Amino acid sequence: xxxxxxxxxxxxxxxxxxxxxxxxxxxxxxxxxxxxxxxxxxxxxxxxxxxxxxxxxxxxxxxxxxxxxxxxxxxxxxxxxxxxxxxxxxxxxxxxxxxxxxxxxxxxxxxxxxxxxxxxxxxxxxxxxxxxxxxxxxxxxxxxxxxxxxxxxxxxxxxxxxxxxxxxxxxxxxxxxxxxxxxxxxxxxxxxxxxxxxxxxxxxxxxxxxxxxxxxxxxxxxxxxxxxxxxxxxxxxxxxxxxxxxxxxxxxxxxxxxxxxxxxxxxxxxxxx
Amino acid sequence: xxxxxxxxxxxxxxxxxxxxxxxxxxxxxxxxxxxxxxxxxxxxxxxxxxxxxxxxxxxxxxxxxx
Numbered sequence: 543x544x545x546x547x548x549x550x551x552x553x554x555x556x557x558x559x560x561x562x563x564x565x566x567x568x569x570x571x572x573x574x575x576x577x578x579x580x581x582x583x584x585x586x587x588x589x590x591x592x593x594x595x596x597x598x599x600x601x602x603x604x605x606x607x608x609x610x611x612x613x614x615x616x617x618x619x620x621x622x623x624x625x626x627x628x629x630x631x632x633x634x635x636x637x638x639x640x641x642x643x644x645x646x647x648x649x650x651x652x653x654x655x656x657x658x659x660x661x662x663x664x665x666x667x668x669x670x671x672x673x674x675x676x677x678x679x680x681x682x683x684x685x686x687x688x689x690x691x692x693x694x695x696x697x698x699x700x701x702x703x704x705x706x707x708x709x710x711x712x713x714x715x716x717x718x719x720x721x722x723x724x725x726x727x728x729x730x731x732x733x734x735x736x737x738x739x740x741x742x743x744x745x746x747x748x749x750x751x752x753x754x755x756x757x758x759x760x761x762x763x764x765x766x767x768x769x770x771x772x773x774x775x776x777x778x779x780x781x782x783x784x785x786x787x788x789x790x791x792x793x794x795x796x797x798x799x800x801x802x803x804x805x806x807x808x809x810x811x812x813x814x815x
Numbered sequence: 816x817x818x819x820x821x822x823x824x825x826x827x828x829x830x831x832x833x834x835x836x837x838x839x840x841x842x843x844x845x846x847x848x849x850x851x852x853x854x855x856x857x858x859x860x861x862x863x864x865x866x867x868x869x870x871x872x873x874x875x876x877x878x879x880x881x
Contacts, residue, residue: 561879562879562880562881563878563880563881564879564881565879571879584880584881585877585878585880586877586878586879586880586881587848587875587876587877588878589821589873589874590840590842590845590847590875592820592821592823592874600877600879601845601846601876601877611877613877614880614881616880626850626855629855630850630855630873631848631877633855633857634846634848634875634876634877635846636857637858638846707881708881739881759881760881761880762881
């Protein structure tokens with residue numbers, strides 16, 4: 543059964559990867575993570591707050607035996623900063639002995655308004671981090687050529703955006719995702735391609751999975767839903783449904799109807815016959 | 816001794832090493848990564864890494880993110 547997803551050396555049974563940002567509070571985050579069924583969760587690397595009361599750490603609310611932590615380089619706008627942040631994330635996860643210590647979700651962003659990836663900086667950072675021994679899960683746009691270049695640069699997984707981060711616009715260009723899947727999996731069917739960003743609701747996850755994506759990474763769609771825990775449950779089922787539908791093989795779309803009940807033996811008058 | 820920690824200039828006394836500084840901020844038992852003048856210093860080297868006047872130090876941790 544192809545229900546598990548292998549990313550580098552890690553095998554995971556849930557194909558949904560969820561972020562830990564933007565929750566109203568840590569208790570809600572913990573419950574939503576649980577409801578999502580995710581085994582891999584993303585985090586960001588930021589300065590410790592030294593002056594005001596630091597309060598509780600997110601790490602107090604994450605079961606490190608249950609989750610693989612995937613540190614991101616969110617907020618980095620050039621390769622040098624992304625490499626720096628990746629190394630800091632690795633240092634922290636090494637202290638926690640979490641399997642995510644080898645990983646980085648690489649983001650090198652172009653600007654703050656679009657949060658679209660800078661393709662040049664992303665490629666440069668990806669090459670260096672691969673050299674440094676990281677397993678790079680690489681956020682990119684839905685540009686198939688950029689995706690191919692990142693795979694060639696050694697990315698462990700290429701993660702095209704469905705639509706801009708936090709936009710909730712779903713899979714804006716399914717054709718581009720299909721081309722990426724075709725190109726990256728040609729002769730390498732197990733190469734993991736994960737749709738990252740833009741998911742607004744459960745059907746977006748299903749669409750991504752039905753296209754043949756290996757997984758979906760999302761954050762805002764759950765964290766900012768009116769009821770994050772229920773939405774997390776919906777996302778879990780959407781992911782399972784989309785994967786199963788992909789494996790089952792959809793029927794082709796047709797312009798005209800095809801009857802489900804037999805014509806043979808009808809007693810009615812059929813117009814035109 | 817004036818140093819810069821997380822972008823803020825502070826006057827600090829009694830912290831000869833990075834390990835002392837991490838402890839000073841109450842982070843001794845927390846998962847924290849330290850950069851000294853843009854260079855990552857692994858935790859096992861904190862006790863042997865001396866702080867000098869004008870050093871620029873980053874103390875970072877994990878937060879929620881997507």
